[in-house]
Amino acid sequence: MIGNVMVGQSGGPTSVINSSLAGVFKTAKDRGANKVYGMLNGIKGLLDRQYIDMSDYIKSTLDIELLKRTPSSFLGSCRYKLPEIADNREVYEQIFAILEELEIDAFFYIGGNDSMDTIKKLSDFAILTSSPIKFMGVPKTIDNDLNLTDHTPGYGSAAKYIASSTKEIIRDGLVYDTPCVTIIEIMGRNAGWLTAASALAKGDDCEGVDLIYLPEIAFDVDKFMDKIRELLSKKRSVVVAVSEGIKVADGRYVFELADHIEFVDAFGHKQLQGAAKFLANKISATIGCKTRAIEFSTMQRCSGHLTSRTDITEAYQVGGAAVKAASEGETGMVIVLERISDDPYICITGCKDVHKIANIEKKVPLDWIINDGTYVSQDFINYATPLIQAELTPIMVNGLPKHIKLDR
Amino acid sequence: MIGNVMVGQSGGPTSVINSSLAGVFKTAKDRGANKVYGMLNGIKGLLDRQYIDMSDYIKSTLDIELLKRTPSSFLGSCRYKLPEIADNREVYEQIFAILEELEIDAFFYIGGNDSMDTIKKLSDFAILTSSPIKFMGVPKTIDNDLNLTDHTPGYGSAAKYIASSTKEIIRDGLVYDTPCVTIIEIMGRNAGWLTAASALAKGDDCEGVDLIYLPEIAFDVDKFMDKIRELLSKKRSVVVAVSEGIKVADGRYVFELADHIEFVDAFGHKQLQGAAKFLANKISATIGCKTRAIEFSTMQRCSGHLTSRTDITEAYQVGGAAVKAASEGETGMVIVLERISDDPYICITGCKDVHKIANIEKKVPLDWIINDGTYVSQDFINYATPLIQAELTPIMVNGLPKHIKLDR
Numbered sequence: 184m185i186g187n188v189m190v191g192q193s194g195g196p197t198s199v200i201n202s203s204l205a206g207v208f209k210t211a212k213d214r215g216a217n218k219v220y221g222m223l224n225g226i227k228g229l230l231d232r233q234y235i236d237m238s239d240y241i242k243s244t245l246d247i248e249l250l251k252r253t254p255s256s257f258l259g260s261c262r263y264k265l266p267e268i269a270d271n272r273e274v275y276e277q278i279f280a281i282l283e284e285l286e287i288d289a290f291f292y293i294g295g296n297d298s299m300d301t302i303k304k305l306s307d308f309a310i311l312t313s314s315p316i317k318f319m320g321v322p323k324t325i326d327n328d329l330n331l332t333d334h335t336p337g338y339g340s341a342a343k344y345i346a347s348s349t350k351e352i353i354r355d356g357l358v359y360d361t362p363c364v365t366i367i368e369i370m371g372r373n374a375g376w377l378t379a380a381s382a383l384a385k386g387d388d389c390e391g392v393d394l395i396y397l398p399e400i401a402f403d404v405d406k407f408m409d410k411i412r413e414l415l416s417k418k419r420s421v422v423v424a425v426s427e428g429i430k431v432a433d434g435r436y437v438f439e440l441a442d443h444i445e446f447v448d449a450f451g452h453k454q455l456q457g458a459a460k461f462l463a464n465k466i467s468a469t470i471g472c473k474t475r476a477i478e479f480s481t482m483q484r485c486s487g488h489l490t491s492r493t494d495i496t497e498a499y500q501v502g503g504a505a506v507k508a509a510s511e512g513e514t515g516m517v518i519v520l521e522r523i524s525d526d527p528y529i530c531i532t533g534c535k536d537v538h539k540i541a542n543i544e545k546k547v548p549l550d551w552i553i554n555d556g557t558y559v560s561q562d563f564i565n566y567a568t569p570l571i572q573a574e575l576t577p578i579m580v581n582g583l584p585k586h587i588k589l590d591r
Numbered sequence: 592m593i594g595n596v597m598v599g600q601s602g603g604p605t606s607v608i609n610s611s612l613a614g615v616f617k618t619a620k621d622r623g624a625n626k627v628y629g630m631l632n633g634i635k636g637l638l639d640r641q642y643i644d645m646s647d648y649i650k651s652t653l654d655i656e657l658l659k660r661t662p663s664s665f666l667g668s669c670r671y672k673l674p675e676i677a678d679n680r681e682v683y684e685q686i687f688a689i690l691e692e693l694e695i696d697a698f699f700y701i702g703g704n705d706s707m708d709t710i711k712k713l714s715d716f717a718i719l720t721s722s723p724i725k726f727m728g729v730p731k732t733i734d735n736d737l738n739l740t741d742h743t744p745g746y747g748s749a750a751k752y753i754a755s756s757t758k759e760i761i762r763d764g765l766v767y768d769t770p771c772v773t774i775i776e777i778m779g780r781n782a783g784w785l786t787a788a789s790a791l792a793k794g795d796d797c798e799g800v801d802l803i804y805l806p807e808i809a810f811d812v813d814k815f816m817d818k819i820r821e822l823l824s825k826k827r828s829v830v831v832a833v834s835e836g837i838k839v840a841d842g843r844y845v846f847e848l849a850d851h852i853e854f855v856d857a858f859g860h861k862q863l864q865g866a867a868k869f870l871a872n873k874i875s876a877t878i879g880c881k882t883r884a885i886e887f888s889t890m891q892r893c894s895g896h897l898t899s900r901t902d903i904t905e906a907y908q909v910g911g912a913a914v915k916a917a918s919e920g921e922t923g924m925v926i927v928l929e930r931i932s933d934d935p936y937i938c939i940t941g942c943k944d945v946h947k948i949a950n951i952e953k954k955v956p957l958d959w960i961i962n963d964g965t966y967v968s969q970d971f972i973n974y975a976t977p978l979i980q981a982e983l984t985p986i987m988v989n990g991l992p993k994h995i996k997l998d999r
Contacts, residue, residue: 196766224768254759260766347896347991351662354994355893358604358668360632365889388994480885481773485763488755488897491990571990582899582979583755586762586796 186288197337206502254487295324306515339494342380368459528569594696605745614910662895703732714923747902747978750788776867900981936977
């Protein structure tokens with residue numbers, strides 16, 4: 184049994200973050216929750232007493248299916264870091280007063296690293312004040328950079344979008360008989376998991392990308408240019424995947440290198456161009472061939488029209504597992520995914536102390552990055568392939584994916 | 592009955608250009624063609640005697656299904672304009688010698704405006720030289736800018752990708768409670784059909800984009816900035832769709848305006864940024880709010896994972912209709928689509944003189960552009976909605992869409 188529940192979403196949205204919300208809602212209701220409240224715009228909204236009764240919006244099993252298939256955060260999001268408890272107890276007292284007033288038994292926060300920091304601090308405060316409210320983290324991030332979990336919900340669908348679109352772009356690049364270099368820029372400031380997923384495009388019907396650059400390894404512009412020249416001497420369409428976060432040895436981002444070439448507007452503001460654009464411009468200027476710079480941009484995190492069924496199912500499962508754990512008395516924990524085997528792929532949920540997860544970034548293991556920092560190993564392929572398997576067909580209405588919308 | 596056939600693809604690829612190739616191949620075989628040759632990289636490849644026997648690659652009905660679902664041009668493409676006949680008869684004699692040697696009865700070229708120019712010139716030369724070879728154009732272009740056809744195969748799938756992704760981006764933009772302006776840049780240098788498709792995102796589950804700017808109407812930067820300020824006073828997430836080809840009154844492209852703000856690299860090369868990036872930077876610099884510039888880039892023409900079944904079926908039909916017409920003696924013609932009704936949507940194929948189609952650009956009617964050039968009318972919605980209906984599910988293998996590949 185579980186009492187009233189408060190659930191929120193935080194950080195950057197994903198295609199499957201609402202599947203976790205559906206998992207929390209459904210399991211809480213199944214386990215006897217009277218009220219399931221959803222805070223609007225995360226903890227920041229809760230502080231302003233902005234919340235809804237989820238049952239006013241999710242009224243049927245079809246609504247649950249729509250919620251699972253709706254990308255972005257149904258409840259809205261925030262980027263708000265709670266202060267240290269020692270620095271500002273008032274914020275905590277304010278939050279707990281609201282939770283007590285609503286007779287909340289358990290609090291769930293769906294998010295990444297920063298959101299797990301929120302769970303850590305709230306559960307610490309509960310211990311300090313002997314509050315019986317339970318606080319559980321539900322993992323979510325396309326970046327796949329959470330510690331102690333095999334992977335994070337959201338990653339598989341983003342990886343599937345990246346691999347599919349990369350495959351289609353490689354195919355598109357082959358049509359002309361003139362040389363062309365395509366640079367694809369993929370999200371991930373510090374961890375290369377998403378960019379590595381471009382490797383999944385390779386198969387018996389696709390030659391794959393030629394080079395992959397992750398932020399885990401220092402980027403060398405001269406070596407890169409040499410590689411491009413070498414590839415162009417052998418083939419006419421070269422496709423490269425780079426992380427937005429690649430840095431040169433002195434620590435500057437590649438996209439910052441443009442600073443040194445008067446890349447300012449009339450107001451003296453630095454014009455941010457991406458790493459891909461910078462490299463494509465450099466190739467045009469020095470080698471002179473045609474280039475294309477492509478950014479997957481927001482689409483890689485919100486393309487609900489192409490999700491991994493494995494991912495969306497696991498996102499639902501971690502939401503449900505968090506409610507189950509809380510109803511069994513757990514608090515200050517995060518639900519994680521534990522892989523039993525790659526092939527056949529078997530994965531179960533586990534429960535880990537939030538203190539071991541919050542504020543820690545998990546990067547791609549260095550021994551999975553091969554060919555002098557220009558590709559990823561078979562170990563990565565074995566790891567990532569199961570995560571993009573199968574699809575959850577959108578409910579198409581009038582030619583477009585149908586979403587469920589929070590009208591305020 | 593039809594004799595040997597030569598088919599080629601030209602211009603920018605689309606998600607469904609191979610469905611037209613499948614239509615030509617299947618109908619030619621059904622009508623008794625002994626050989627169906629595919630020229631590699633269009634007419635340019637044919638001049639170098641680069642062609643294949645299609646039957647060596649398309650061996651089963653499953654291969655035909657895979658071909659229909661494979662984006663980009665299976666046979667490769669070119670951007671090659673034939674000289675005027677009076678200027679250079681030799682090129683024509685060379686082409687006809689190859690066609691005669693292969694005993695070609697009918698020649699099919701799948702492409703846009705420029706490709707129809709090729710058909711026009713080749714059929715003119717056939718008349719001049721009393722050649723019995725028939726030349727037929729099969730329309731293809733995501734730009735939808737061909738004359739005398741209700742729409743072009745390729746447009747519906749691109750429009751569906753644009754509408755779906757725009758809907759997902761709008762949803763993504765709503766999560767934070769801080770103001771943000773998102774500018775989406777969509778293909779179409781001179782015609783706004785693709786950008787207009789962003790209007791299809793609007794529905795009972797999506798508020799739609801706030802402003803749409805097409806290249807048909809001169810763009811006024813100051814008025815645009817006023818509109819953005821006005822919208823930001825009313826709502827926190829503003830989403831705008833702009834064509835890559837929007838121009839200011841003096842004829843300069845918006846993306847060229849950056850010239851005037853020292854937008855050059857160390858080599859003095861002009862750094863091309865897109866219209867969206869320029870406008871987003873301007874909003875950041877003058878209004879100061881968060882902005883996002885998103886380009887659908889190559890994905891809008893190659894995302895075979897999300898196609899319109901209406902579009903892919905019509906692409907197949909125009910290929911077949913071209914073969915049927917040629918086998919009945921037509922030449923110097925282009926297959927067109929003729930709409931019988933919007934709702935229920937009924938559309939048939941027709942046949943038009945290539946001289947009335949080649950080198951003419953069809954733009955969005957000015958009376959379909961409303962709100963002082965910032966939106967499109969219900970007439971456009973009624974026109975475009977049927978074209979994005981229904982899906983053709985990709986054949987998914989190992990988590991990704993399966994393609995058929997031409998190994999050379």
